[in-house]
Amino acid sequence: MENNIFNFREISDECIKCGKCIPECTIHRVNPDETTSPRGFLDLLAGYQNGDIELDKNAKDIFESCFLCTNCVQVCPNHLQTDFAIENVRKDIADKYGISWFKRVFFYLLRHRKVFDLVAKMGYMFQTCGFKIEEEKNAMRSKFSIPLVKKGRLLPSMKKKSFLNKYPEKIPAKNPKKRVAIFIGCLANYNFVEVGDALVKILKALDIDIFIPKKQMCCSAPAYFTGDFDTTDKLSKFNMDYFSEWIDEVDAILVPEATCSAMLKVDYEHYFKEYAPEYLEKHKKINSKIFGATEWLYKETNLNELLAKKAMQNDKITYHDPCHFRKVQGIYKEPRSLIEKNYNLIEMSDPNICCGFGGITMQTEKFDLAQKAGKIKADMIDETKADVVAAECSACRIQITEALNNNKSDVIFKHPLELIANAL
Ligand code: SF4
Numbered sequence: 001m002e003n004n005i006f007n008f009r010e011i012s013d014e015c016i017k018c019g020k021c022i023p024e025c026t027i028h029r030v031n032p033d034e035t036t037s038p039r040g041f042l043d044l045l046a047g048y049q050n051g052d053i054e055l056d057k058n059a060k061d062i063f064e065s066c067f068l069c070t071n072c073v074q075v076c077p078n079h080l081q082t083d084f085a086i087e088n089v090r091k092d093i094a095d096k097y098g099i100s101w102f103k104r105v106f107f108y109l110l111r112h113r114k115v116f117d118l119v120a121k122m123g124y125m126f127q128t129c130g131f132k133i134e135e136e137k138n139a140m141r142s143k144f145s146i147p148l149v150k151k152g153r154l155l156p157s158m159k160k161k162s163f164l165n166k167y168p169e170k171i172p173a174k175n176p177k178k179r180v181a182i183f184i185g186c187l188a189n190y191n192f193v194e195v196g197d198a199l200v201k202i203l204k205a206l207d208i209d210i211f212i213p214k215k216q217m218c219c220s221a222p223a224y225f226t227g228d229f230d231t232t233d234k235l236s237k238f239n240m241d242y243f244s245e246w247i248d249e250v251d252a253i254l255v256p257e258a259t260c261s262a263m264l265k266v267d268y269e270h271y272f273k274e275y276a277p278e279y280l281e282k283h284k285k286i287n288s289k290i291f292g293a294t295e296w297l298y299k300e301t302n303l304n305e306l307l308a309k310k311a312m313q314n315d316k317i318t319y320h321d322p323c324h325f326r327k328v329q330g331i332y333k334e335p336r337s338l339i340e341k342n343y344n345l346i347e348m349s350d351p352n353i354c355c356g357f358g359g360i361t362m363q364t365e366k367f368d369l370a371q372k373a374g375k376i377k378a379d380m381i382d383e384t385k386a387d388v389v390a391a392e393c394s395a396c397r398i399q400i401t402e403a404l405n406n407n408k409s410d411v412i413f414k415h416p417l418e419l420i421a422n423a424l
């Protein structure tokens with residue numbers, strides 16, 4: 001891949017230093033220092049481009065501490081895309097320092113679906129045999145759906161069969177009014193297959209033709225947020241070429257994952273504009289048909305009316321807004337509107353505050369920061385006295401479940417589609 005062509009100085013020059021972003025910034029909230037704030041990041045980035053600041057280990061540490069939550073973009077009067085600038089400097093960091101071996105292995109798996117399938121299957125067998133006792137112990141003390149504890153961390157367990165291997169490519173409806181494709185995302189494919197099960201159940205109830213494109217690849221978000229632009233380049237172009245083959249045959253591509261849908265819709269556009277403009281037109285056409293799952297179900301189907309005829313459930317639900325839905329795509333009313341048809345919905349004090357997942361680096365090398373941000377969210381959830389916290393994002397699911405577990409909370413996590421399918 002060619003050297004970085006991103007103009008850090010341009011975006012930094014547009015910062016008027018108003019500081020509006022600082023109280024909203026996730027990293028600044030848990031590490032209150034000007035260098036770890038949007039304004040500080042932009043200053044440092046200009047210094048880096050001017051040659052005043054070296055991209056040394058200290059700078060690497062600073063730039064890797066951003067959660068990429070996009071809070072700053074939302075509140076900035078100039079809508080400065082600090083997150084995009086950080087993503088770009090991470091490319092330079094990856095070029096200079098390389099990428100840790102375990103991330104390289106993970107990104108290799110993202111680029112090779114068949115190998116990933118095999119590894120997931122082995123992971124399932126290994127965890128079933130090796131961690132059975134721990135799993136049983138956890139199941140006894142916790143209702144969480146990702147109960148595998150290892151060295152104090154909750155790790156999402158692998159399912160026996162991935163979503164893409166579990167279902168046929170086409171699930172026809174009797175009298176279909178619409179036809180949709182499902183882009184499932186890696187976590188719902190391998191770890192939280194129940195999310196895809198719920199979506200299939202809902203679409204069947206609505207008599208909608210289902211197409212599950214089997215060759216779909218990871219959206220590349222984990223690699224992109226880590227600065228591995230080679231992997232991003234390969235996966236984003238592959239997906240766009242592949243989607244182009246069948247896009248005219250579907251009304252929509254439903255994505256039950258906030259991060260994946262934001263990556264496909266918004267980050268691909270940023271990336272193509274900067275690095276592969278020849279893909280912009282193809283992306284534009286596909287983009288008009290990509291939706292968050294609850295967004296499309298709410299806007300384009302009669303699911304609301306169908307749910308209104310179903311019984312109210314006893315569970316109290318609180319909804320967490322994934323950053324990549326509410327802030328990046330403006331999706332927040334739709335999941336709530338569907339959930340509250342059958343559940344008592346209680347708002348937490350700030351559903352829009354980032355849960356602190358932050359990506360693979362944050363979850364491994366900077367986990368103390370993720371835990372600090374997660375604690376704020378877990379306390380907020382516990383205060384509601386809800387039975388269930390929901391969010392349309394499996395990354396939030398991992399982070400929130402971990403934070404609730406650390407809080408010794410009894411609140412469990414469910415994807416909104418699971419709640420909806422349960423009410424049908
Ligand atoms: S993306 Fe989030 S953590 Fe990063 S600078 Fe912006 S507000 Fe702060």
Ligand code: SF4
Binds near residue numbers: 017018075
């Ligand atoms: S809100 Fe925008 S313009 Fe104001 S300090 Fe933050 S990045 Fe700069």
